[in-house]
Amino acid sequence: MDSMMTAAARLLATGDLLGALKRVALREDAPALALRGIAMAQLGDLVRAKVLLKMAARAFGPREAMARARCIVAEAEIALVSRDLGWPAKTLAAARTVLEAHGDRLNAAHARHLEVRRLLLIGHLDEAERLLAELDPTPLPPPSRTAYELVVAGIAIRRLQTGAARAALRRAENAAHEAGIPALAAEVESAYQVLKTPAARLVAVGEERFLLLEEVEALLASGALVVDACRYAVRDANTLVSLSTRPVLFALARALGESWPGDVSRNALVARAFRGKDADESHRARLRVEVGRLRGELRTLADVRATKDGFALTPRGVRKVVVLAPPVEEEHGAVLAFLADGESWSSSALAIALGASPRTVQRALDALAAAGKAQSFGRGPARRWTTPSLPGFPSTLLLPGPLPSD
Incomplete structure (x- = not known):
């Protein structure tokens, strides 16, 4: 790996996204495409990020299975952040298996975190706990430990175990401080708000x-x-x-x-x-x-x-x-509750999370939009829904792992 890519990877790992992009913005080789995709995802341009990561996965040769698997993990995280719950979970599990086989425990751990976070969104707590129990967080670096503790806190919150949730969030806060990445600290603080607002x-x-x-x-x-x-x-x-x-x-x-x-x-x-x-x-x-x-x-x-x-x-x-x-009761309140998490949702993802038919969810979204309580952007399969009262902000992606120079 050349020195420019190594420098860009280190800047990306510490949260300096623009500094990383400056060093690889004009490059079209596979590692540069992957790094640009991850940086664009963290900046919030998920559409461009997906394109770059798909290009990177194709550019890596058949002998570079680990690099291709890393691209798949990054794509999976973008799907999770953009609430594309229909993204094939088996593809992520296969990528995790490849990473584990090649000894990339950090990205394999992150892939497992993504699997658990998806299970949390659709309410499969037992399966989420089972997957998380197979992971030992002790040897993980601070960013990965932060992700792990956030997932632990998420499960505890869903199970109404507030003591365990607070303990996990304190550990996540310490790990985020140790990592020195402001976006991680912001994500932990956002998770804390769940315990501070009416439930x-x-x-x-x-x-x-x-x-x-x-x-x-x-x-x-x-x-x-x-x-x-x-x-x-x-x-x-x-x-x-x-x-x-x-x-x-x-x-x-x-x-x-x-x-x-x-x-x-x-x-x-x-x-x-x-x-x-x-x-x-x-x-x-x-x-x-x-x-x-x-x-x-x-x-x-x-x-x-x-x-x-x-x-x-x-x-x-x-x-x-x-x-x-519930704190607020109105028609289509369950749909509003999911939209209130600040992320943009597809109607199909809401249907999966709610366990309802896509047509029922679409009717609810149309009614909420007519009442000014929801808004959409994009067209066709790319259409996403959110609440108009929440300010737009770039989604934080946790992409731990070894530098591309590994």
Whole structure:
């Protein structure tokens, strides 16, 4: 590797992107194309970055399998940042295998981080933990350790383990400081914000207030009976009854939880569960059937007893009932929640993350765009969606690994 490429690689590794580009901007050889692609990605020009990395992968010869694998890992990270969740995960896994076989443990570790981050986005926590458990972070350099701890924190946050998340973020903060790369420090600070912003709303006995993530964790461990409108479940510290596929039952459970310890009239329950204005005899008959089903689902946690005017929720044991609701509730709120992460999403990626049909997601995006709550750019497969209130900023890509001179 010539001295100019070595110098450019060192500048790229320390975050001096423009300095790196100045040294290779006019070169068309494979290493220079790869370095330019990585630099352009970190500057936020993901479209140009993808083109350069594909050119680099083709330019590397068949005997340069490790270099080609590194290009694939960089492409995978661009796909992740641009929320192209349909990018072939098997291709990334194959590239990681090549890197491991050639002893490039740093880029192999980074490839594993990308795999785990994708699994986090689509909610496959068990598989993400399994992959991460196969990686030992001890010998990794500071940038790679930062990436590792951010992934650990992400899993802990999803599992409502705020103590573990804070510990991981502190380790990530120390590693980012040791690396001396401002973009890494900014990413850690952004992750900290998740613990500092409201994660849910508590509704109980006429009270309504916002909760931080650690307060949600404490509530779920408190022994209270929680009607969880974030996950469509009824739960206590030891038992969870999912009603995610039973929307009518959950609507009834939430209405009863919000009125506890009082009851809810039959007319109000019909309007809440069936969206009917008036409760006629057919509605009342259906309500009795659905209440019976709800009583069966919640038999280990609570009883649904009939009152003079309607029904009331009575928890097993002496404990209170609370409702845990999302911080903001509106139509298409789940789509907005994903768009609020600051990245640009394709409609197909949102469909994968939400577990919904692409057509359903597209209708939601069109409605949000008409209301001025979402905006798109690009056309066709390159079309991306984001929230208009978030300022544009270049996405931070963590691309650890040995210098091209390796």
